[in-house]
Amino acid sequence: MYKSRMEQLRDTINTMISSENCDTNELVRKSQELDELIYEELKKNIYIKNVLGYEHMKEFNAILDRIYAIEKMYDFIRIVDPIKNEVLDLKIGKLCKSDLQCYEFWKRQEACENCISIKAYNEDDVFIKIEYVDDSIYIITAVPVFIGDKKLVVELLKEVTGKNI
The missing domain is CATH 3.30.450 (Beta-Lactamase)
Incomplete structure (x- = not known):
């Protein structure tokens, strides 16, 4: 969930940076959103590592992907x-x-x-x-x-x- 949104934001930010008439306020907003997603992903990964061990992160993320599908x-x-x-x-x-x-x-x-x-x-x-x-x-x-x-x-x-x- 985070990773696909982070990739999407990175692409948007790169496109904005390379454009001639970049809206700097929008660029800052997108950058802050990306920073927040990176921070949340790091917090989750640190918690998983501490509780389950790093070797089980892939399994945990697979379970989360299934949960995200029914979250709504x-x-x-x-x-x-x-x-x-x-x-x-x-x-x-x-x-x-x-x-x-x-x-x-x-x-x-x-x-x-x-x-x-x-x-x-x-x-x-x-x-x-x-x-x-x-x-x-x-x-x-x-x-x-x-x-x-x-x-x-x-x-x-x-x-x-x-x-x-």
């Missing part, structure tokens, strides 16, 4: 380590380490009693459940994934309050 179908997509309760959030094509524990999204102080991510993790199977938070209803799908020898769970969350299901 869900309201939230998270990669969860249900043992450590750690979360990586996927937001608008960006992967960010969350400061919250996985259960805090559900406004809880401890791991959920009926945690489908730990079930998916333990049983190597996909689990689905409905969860209520405040006045909202969510359908959650938990899918186990392996990156090298590290097992994580992809959580796909769809807010369905007031929708015909």
Whole structure:
């Protein structure tokens, strides 16, 4: 996701630089956008290297590519380590380490009693459940994934309050 956008921006910037009547403000804006994408890619790569090891980055990126393909179908997509309760959030094509524990999204102080991510993790199977938070209803799908020898769970969350299901 980042790489194709970065290549596109590089081409645009090169074209702008080589043109005779380059809009310098637009060039600066495009350069700043490219810098931000490079920074986000570096943050993601450093996190992956620290958590999974550099040798598993290709596997992790392949999983992210599959997630990006369905990102618009869900309201939230998270990669969860249900043992450590750690979360990586996927937001608008960006992967960010969350400061919250996985259960805090559900406004809880401890791991959920009926945690489908730990079930998916333990049983190597996909689990689905409905969860209520405040006045909202969510359908959650938990899918186990392996990156090298590290097992994580992809959580796909769809807010369905007031929708015909």
